[in-house]
Amino acid sequence: MKKEAVILHGSQGSPDKHWYPWLKRNLEENGYSVDLIQFPTDNEVLDTWRSRFEKQIGSLEGKLIVGHSLGAVFALNLLQDYGVAKKTVLVSGFVGIISPDQPESHWTFSDNNFDWSTIKTNSKEFIVVHGTDDPYVPLDKGVELSEKLNCDIRTIKSGGHFLEKHGYDKFEELLSILDLEE
Numbered sequence: 001m002k003k004e005a006v007i008l009h010g011s012q013g014s015p016d017k018h019w020y021p022w023l024k025r026n027l028e029e030n031g032y033s034v035d036l037i038q039f040p041t042d043n044e045v046l047d048t049w050r051s052r053f054e055k056q057i058g059s060l061e062g063k064l065i066v067g068h069s070l071g072a073v074f075a076l077n078l079l080q081d082y083g084v085a086k087k088t089v090l091v092s093g094f095v096g097i098i099s100p101d102q103p104e105s106h107w108t109f110s111d112n113n114f115d116w117s118t119i120k121t122n123s124k125e126f127i128v129v130h131g132t133d134d135p136y137v138p139l140d141k142g143v144e145l146s147e148k149l150n151c152d153i154r155t156i157k158s159g160g161h162f163l164e165k166h167g168y169d170k171f172e173e174l175l176s177i178l179d180l181e182e
Contacts, residue, residue, distance in 0.1 A: 003064075006057060007036040010069030010092070011044055011106065018164050019171035023066065030180045032064070039074075046108040049074055053082075060085040064178070065123070068092060068162065069137065072145075073109040079122040080115055088123040089178065092134055092161050094141035095148065116148055126151035127177055131159030131166075 005027050007020055015021065015036040024034045037056050039049045053074075061083035067075035072093030079085065095110055120126070126149045130142030139155065146153035156173055160166030 002062075003030070003032040004062065005032045005034045005064040005066065006060065007034065008065070008067040008071030008074050009036075009039065010071045011103075012041050013068070013071065014038060014041075018068070019162065019168045019174070020068075022170045023174065026175055027064075027180070039071075043105075044070065044103070045105045046074070046077060049109075050077070053078065059083045060122070062086050065089070066091065066174075066178075070106060070109060073106075076114060076119055077109060077112065079119045083122070085123040087125040087127070087178075089127045089129060089174070090145060091129045091174065092131065092137050092142070093128060093145050094137045095145055096141075098137060098141060114148075120149060128153040129162075129174065129177060130155055131162060132157050133159070134161050136161045 007023060009015060009020060015038055020036055024036050027034050035057050037052065039052055059082055060078055063085050065075050065085045065088040068091045072090035075088055075090060095114065097107060097111055128142050128146040128151060130139055130153060132139055132155050142153055154177055162168045162171060
């Protein structure tokens, strides 16, 4: 069986930052083909990211999805329309508005009337991962997300927002959470 994965970076992100290249390499070593594309950072609105996804990937069917921060919220939007994923792991994800300081363009991703029934149907498994001390997305937003998805939340003490500046150019805990042997 073909194993495929999609890694969705966060706001102002890049496939070359944080733990994304490390995860891509580890997934490939475990037989996955991995899509890790650059989403526009100058125009971070849902329609722009959706257009890039459609052109370069197009489907979630049977894939492992790993979304980080805004990429996690983007994954929720995609799950409403693009096939049934094998497993979805949402790292530092959220719904709704985090704070008044959050860029309004991000509201196009997160301030939606999500169809939770469809989203839950369109992934065979969900796992939410959140740092206990995330400076950008409060832990209660991760808890809210896990409640809406009726799934486990894995909290990581002192994980921050899982950025390089928080010590995350690798993400060993995530590899364990993904359980690639299944």
